[in-house]
Amino acid sequence: MAYGLMCPHCGEYTAFVPVEYRKAVQGGGNGDWQEVFLASGTIYDEHSGYTFGTSRCQACGNAFSVRFRANNTVYPDRSVVRVTLEALWPTRYKAVPSEIPSPVREAMEDASAALGAGSLIGAMLAVRTALLRAQEHQKEVLKLEKASLKALFEAGLISRFEFESGDLARRWANFLGHEEPDPGKDLSREEVEELYEYVAGLLDSIYVKPAKMERSRSKLKGETA
Numbered sequence: 001m002a003y004g005l006m007c008p009h010c011g012e013y014t015a016f017v018p019v020e021y022r023k024a025v026q027g028g029g030n031g032d033w034q035e036v037f038l039a040s041g042t043i044y045d046e047h048s049g050y051t052f053g054t055s056r057c058q059a060c061g062n063a064f065s066v067r068f069r070a071n072n073t074v075y076p077d078r079s080v081v082r083v084t085l086e087a088l089w090p091t092r093y094k095a096v097p098s099e100i101p102s103p104v105r106e107a108m109e110d111a112s113a114a115l116g117a118g119s120l121i122g123a124m125l126a127v128r129t130a131l132l133r134a135q136e137h138q139k140e141v142l143k144l145e146k147a148s149l150k151a152l153f154e155a156g157l158i159s160r161f162e163f164e165s166g167d168l169a170r171r172w173a174n175f176l177g178h179e180e181p182d183p184g185k186d187l188s189r190e191e192v193e194e195l196y197e198y199v200a201g202l203l204d205s206i207y208v209k210p211a212k213m214e215r216s217r218s219k220l221k222g223e224t225a
């Protein structure tokens, strides 16, 4: 893994860059203007041992809140508390690749936000929506007879492995084909993450990989021309 933490806005890895904001205010007894920090990088909470802060992404420039626990053991023993650094807001499970077109991407972003916030049914329904939209989209683009995984497999967009994917597809086929999640079934976070990763993998094959291949192909053409 790259150094730093993943920006919840754009998915790039970035170092912790505290947001510091100075503003001229009128203060003191004599009414002079002076520069003060309205917000300075971090706040340490003794009770939890965490430091909270606001970081600015080096890639996209957007700010997000983070929490970290600094190494606070005595030198040279650094074994007890390791540095952790995690983005707190906006909640995001994973960044969704920009190669995935609207409105499929919006549904996946919703799923990612729901999963990041711990909404399991919300995440499941949004993942399902993303897949249904992708199937519909591909049906239209490729003039397929049906909007289904089978049709995508038969059109060569996803591999047999992805289509069958062990027990995974079968386990989820039921849910993906029905109106609502089985109310008698308790969902675990792991299951929803598994569904998310499964559909993210399918979307990678359908949209992301072909777009990347197209990019390197036109780059090659440009170099040989």
Ligand SMILES: [Zn+2]
Residues within 6 Å of the ligand: 007, 008, 009, 010, 011, 012, 057, 058, 059, 060, 061, 062
């Ligand atoms: Zn970013």
